Amino acid sequence: MKNSMFRLAYYSHNHLPDDAATFAVSIQELLEKSRANNLRDGITGALLFNKGCFAQVLEGSLDKVEAAFERIQQDERHGDVSLLALDPIEQRSFPNWAMGFIGKSQKCAERFSTIGTLSGFDPTALNGGEIQSLLRDLALEEETAYQS
Numbered sequence: 001m002k003n004s005m006f007r008l009a010y011y012s013h014n015h016l017p018d019d020a021a022t023f024a025v026s027i028q029e030l031l032e033k034s035r036a037n038n039l040r041d042g043i044t045g046a047l048l049f050n051k052g053c054f055a056q057v058l059e060g061s062l063d064k065v066e067a068a069f070e071r072i073q074q075d076e077r078h079g080d081v082s083l084l085a086l087d088p089i090e091q092r093s094f095p096n097w098a099m100g101f102i103g104k105s106q107k108c109a110e111r112f113s114t115i116g117t118l119s120g121f122d123p124t125a126l127n128g129g130e131i132q133s134l135l136r137d138l139a140l141e142e143e144t145a146y147q148s
């Protein structure tokens with residue numbers, strides 16, 4: 001069990017400013033810091049932003065994932081942080097992403113609006129595994145969109 005990997009999923013409510021320009025700068029700062037830390041700690045994952053909510057998947061060793069989540073919970077840029085899942089995994093779903101960010105492309109927005117209609121955009125309606133597969137699908141779509 002020493003080297004086993006874990007996946008943590010949570011969602012939270014945004015406290016960053018609403019206006020698009022400030023939000024974009026704040027997210028950029030947050031992602032740069034997160035990616036540097038995650039590279040150092042061997043953490044991969046994805047962060048989704050939509051309709052005022054964040055959903056994030058972190059995968060890596062248990063001690064590193066728990067330490068990152070401790071810091072994330074204290075962060076005043078979001079609140080009402082709700083843990084959805086913490087499970088052992090066989091392999092990473094986001095091996096190439098120190099922290100992918102989903103929420104930029106038009107395609108992603110369209111895709112999410114369909115999911116929103118189905119789930120009412122309520123992250124509590126999704127469990128950790130569903131959040132993980134949703135983020136993975138959206139990440140792959142977004143990756144494809146940016147490659148073209």
Ligand SMILES: Cc1cc2nc3c(=O)[nH]c(=O)nc-3n(C[C@H](O)[C@H](O)[C@H](O)COP(=O)(O)O)c2cc1C
Pocket residue numbers: 030033034035037038047054056058068071072073074075077078099
């Ligand atoms: C929505 C959200 C997601 C975050 N994701 C990560 C992350 O994946 N990894 C990380 O180290 N910090 C993440 N952070 C930032 C942490 O809360 C914290 O500011 C940072 O880890 C502090 O790093 P430092 O101790 O090196 O200054 C996130 C913050 C927010 C609001």
